[in-house]
Amino acid sequence: MKRKLTAAIGIAGMIFPIAACGGGDGGSETEGSRTLKVWMMDGSAPDQWQKDLAAEFEERTGAEVEFETQTWNGIQQKLTTALSEENPPDVFEIGNTQTPAYAKTGGLADLTALKSEIGADWTDSLNKSAVYEGKQYAAPWFVVNRVVIYNKKVWAEAGIETVPRTRDEFHAALKRIGERTDAEPIYLPGQNWYHFVGLVIGEGGELVKKDGGRYVSNLADPKVAAAAETYRKFQALSEAPKDKDEATPQQGDVFAKGDVGAIIGMGWEAAAAVKANPAIEKDIGYFTIPGETAARPEGVFLGGSNLAVAAGSRKQDLAEEFLKLALSDEYEGRLAKLNGVIPNKESLQAELKGNAAAEAAAPAVAGGGTTPLIPEWAAVENDPNPIKTYLTAVLNGKSPAEAAKQVEGEFDKRLAQQQ
Missing domain, CATH: 3.40.190.10 (Periplasmic binding protein-like II)
Known part of the structure; x- marks a missing residue:
């Protein structure tokens, strides 16, 4: 494209x-x-x-x-x-x-x-x-929507013959890459927040809720917290910075070097990797992001x-x-x-x-799903995006509840701009 x-x-x-x-x-x-x-x-x-x-x-x-x-x-x-x-x-x-x-x-x-x-x-x-x-x-x-883009050569070196079909199988495969190869199992920046939105969707959660007649942050909800814990679990296998998103640097360029097992991204990011390193094209594969069960893929942002x-x-x-x-x-x-x-x-x-x-x-x-389909949502995404701040706080050791409390004031202020 x-x-x-x-x-x-x-x-x-x-x-x-x-x-x-x-x-x-x-x-x-x-x-x-x-x-x-x-x-x-x-x-x-x-x-x-x-x-x-x-x-x-x-x-x-x-x-x-x-x-x-x-x-x-x-x-x-x-x-x-x-x-x-x-x-x-x-x-x-x-x-x-x-x-x-x-x-x-x-x-x-x-x-x-x-x-x-x-x-x-x-x-x-x-x-x-x-x-x-x-x-x-x-x-x-x-x-x-996003998929798992993986390096088939790295996965073969780790002895992985089939792609995972559940979240646990996916995590186990990445751990195996870390144990059996010199490659970074997954490059997952701490602020790949659209992937986090997908995890929230997969948990059946919502990023906002109604409080009386206005929308407010719902980051303290247990379903959102569960998504944050899943993100933390996978990000722990990555050497990517906790305070950067997938564009800083472009994760396709990182993947192009050939020493990363997988990234979670869009198809064009694989094309960017090939442009940076044409030799990697033969090693690139794709699979649907696995969910909690094999019958239901992970939630994704559409x-x-x-x-x-x-x-x-x-x-x-x-x-x-x-x-x-x-x-x-x-x-x-x-x-x-x-x-x-x-x-x-x-x-x-x-x-x-x-x-x-x-x-x-x-x-x-x-x-799949989207960010909240309300006019008030637009201002939330302005830099510095409070959801990115929330994720970095979680990855740096705060509980999801503590991280939510840290940003919900700014989150609510932005939601109130168009109410």
């Missing part, structure tokens, strides 16, 4: 109120205008996919599609401004965790009827981010994108026709095959065949 899809998820920042304008009846079009403006983020949709989709859309409707490529850097402010103007993009890609904030402001059209028509088999875990207060304000497009229609678009009908085509099995399947992303229907995961990283990611999707 051309970009790091993690940039699409959990982007922090304030969303300003949007007054939906134009198209008051929700379905009229400007006289003589038959061009649909569509914003896609850089790297999300291959050029040929866009060309074919535009050609078929024009053949079906007589309308043209004008694609505009946007970059993630600064997109929240740009989109906020665009949605408040008279001529907003009609259809646009939006980060899945950003969707609730835009829905709250009134910038997104209600797509509940469209969901009833074409979304009966959308994967529940993907669709949750497109729903706000019971209404469908976007359509799930794709997600990506980062990706939804497609939405501007509430102020004067071309609501055309926009919905565009979504019907873009989200059809043909175009969803082609996107999955070309980009290695997880499509919005489990039935389309067969299109991932032959892409080892995507095949390893797919089994965990049904049990």
